[in-house]
Structure formats: structure tokens, C-alpha cells
Amino acid sequence: MHTFSLNDIFSIQNDDQFTDLALKLFHHQAENNPVYKEYLFHLGTNISEIDTLNKIPYLPIEFFKTHKLITGHEEPVKTFFSSGTSGMQRSSHFITDIALYERSFLTAFENQYGKPENYCVLALLPGYLENESSSLVYMVDDLIKKSNHSKSGFYLNNLAELIQTLEFCKKQRQKVILLGVSYALMDLADKIPFSIPDTIIIETGGMKGKRKELTKKELHQYLSQKFGVETIHSEYGMTELLSQAYSVGGGKFHCPPWMKILIRDTYDPFSFLEKGKSGGINIIDLANINSCSFIETQDLGKVNSDNSFEVLGRFDHSDIRGCNLLVAE
Helix, strand or coil: CCCCCHHHHHCCCCHHHHHHHHHHHHHHHHHHCHHHHHHHHHHCCCHHHCCCHHHCCCEECCHHHHCCCCCCCCCCCEEEECCCCCCCCCCEEEECCHHHHHHHHHHHHHHHHCCHHHCEEEEECCCCCCCCCCHHHHHHHHHHHHHCCCCCEECCCCHHHHHHHHHHHHHHCCCEEEEECHHHHHHHHHHCCCCCCCEEEEECCCCCCCCCCCCHHHHHHHHHHHHCCCCCEEEECCCCCCCCEEECCCCCEECCCCEEEEEEECCEEEEECCCCCEEEEEEEECCCCCCCCEEEEEEEEEECCCCCEEEEEECCHHHCCCHHHCCCC
């Protein structure tokens, strides 16, 4: 049994510590996560030979749609579901320790922005009561509570009140973080009659067919101009993760110390590319200690020389490999 604690995960300070902990966690999950264990068996993986991050087989993210991914024997206390149109199969992430998620997202947020109580936190997202199965909404709801500001809250269906709140905060010189899905931020940008240059605007993706699709660059240019801000920030997270990466502009994301991006060859999912080359995004999320920390996503991207990463698009479904190795029980 490999021993490690949550404190080990959140006190990583360098690549050697990350690699050491990731390999320990791989061996732990390879033995104690039944779905991952079977996947590795079907691949013919010799677990004892895995001694570098590049040798780890990453679990295709589609498995979160078809299998219950839990490491160990704890029962889930919360289940997060991905958003999706009706009839779509949604990913599910079974959470056996909600305090672990809270520690992960709060530490990552504070690393980037400082304490939530320094801000009025405004959200153009569905309220928690309407969408409590969203990991993003859960996180933002907690940040709103921790901000302890009377005006913090969800405003998705109340743009007029949001505009009043932004005007109030601007007059009070109150620091503001505004998080929102792309289409709602565009709706606000079209209606707000003044600029908010001191507001940190974090877009969380998702036109969801509500408006004409724009490239990220076009979207950010549009929002920057309308809101009068220098840059638009972004959050990169997903239902299947317990960690988020943030971009403070230019679409360059930075991972917290316990999360790492590797880029796989699009034609050979078991080989990896050097910095600057684009391919499929694989993620190590050490906060996923109780599910699976090693995930092959459907996103395309690249890692830059400064270790930031960019998201360049998504795979077509026909390109997804490896998912037929296990049949849903």
C-alpha cells in the first residue's frame, strides 16, 4: 500500500514531488479502482514497469459516462453530472469526500486571485438550487458564500439587477469577480451601459447553441471591448476533475501544482509530444484521489515552453479510441 495524504497533494512544490506522488497514486488506483484495474488488464499493462508519467495509460474520459469510477470502498456522498442536451449520455463523477473538492477549488482560486472575501462574487450561471449536480455551480456557490458580500450571488435570469449591482460596486470601488457562461456574458455586454474596467471577468465556456459560435479569440476581443477590460480570464475544468486551471488572458491556462497536462499524439494515444506540438490533452489531477487521476480527454491543445497550455478544439467522436476495451456492466 502506498501511503500519501491530502497534505502531500496540496503541498507539492516541484516536478519531482509531483512525479513521485503521481506514480504512487497510479499504483494505488491500479489496484483499488476496479474499472481502471480492468482497463489496464485489457491493455496488457505490467503495472510494476510503470515508473514515468509517460508510461501511465490514461483512461478515456468516456468511461465517466458508462462506469462508476471509485477508488476504494467509500460510498459517494455527492454525484456531479456533466451538462448535456436531453437524450445525451452525461458523465457522472462520484464524490466520496466533498471536503477534498472544496479544498482543491479553494486553494486553486486563492493561488490565482487571493481570498474570496476580498471580492463581491457575481455569477451568470444557473443558481445552485436549479443545478446542484454541476461541479462548477457547486464551486461558485461556495465562493459566493465565502465572499460574505451582501451583493454576491447568481444573476443568470436577472441582468437588470446585475447591472445595478455592478454599478453599485463600481461606485464603492469594491473588487468584483464576475463568472459566467459565454452566451450570458455576451448578453450582458450588449446591455450594460457603462464599462467595468476593474472587474475580473472569468468566462467558463459554453454557447450551448444560444448564440452564434465565436472563436475564443473573437469572444474575448468582443467582451474586452464591451466591458472595457484589458483581458478576459477563463476557467478550465470539467465534471470529471476536482481541479481547475485558470487563464488570466490570451487563452493560456496555468495548472495548480497538483494538476498537469500532457499532450498525446492524435494518431497514437500512448505516445506523447514535446512542448509546442498540438495533440490530445491528457490530464493528471491528483485531487481525483478517490476516482481516477489519469484521464485522456477529447480536447485538443498544446503545452507552451512556460508550461502554460492552450485548448485548441475538440476531437470528433469518430477519433476517440480505447473506449471499446470495456463493455458497460
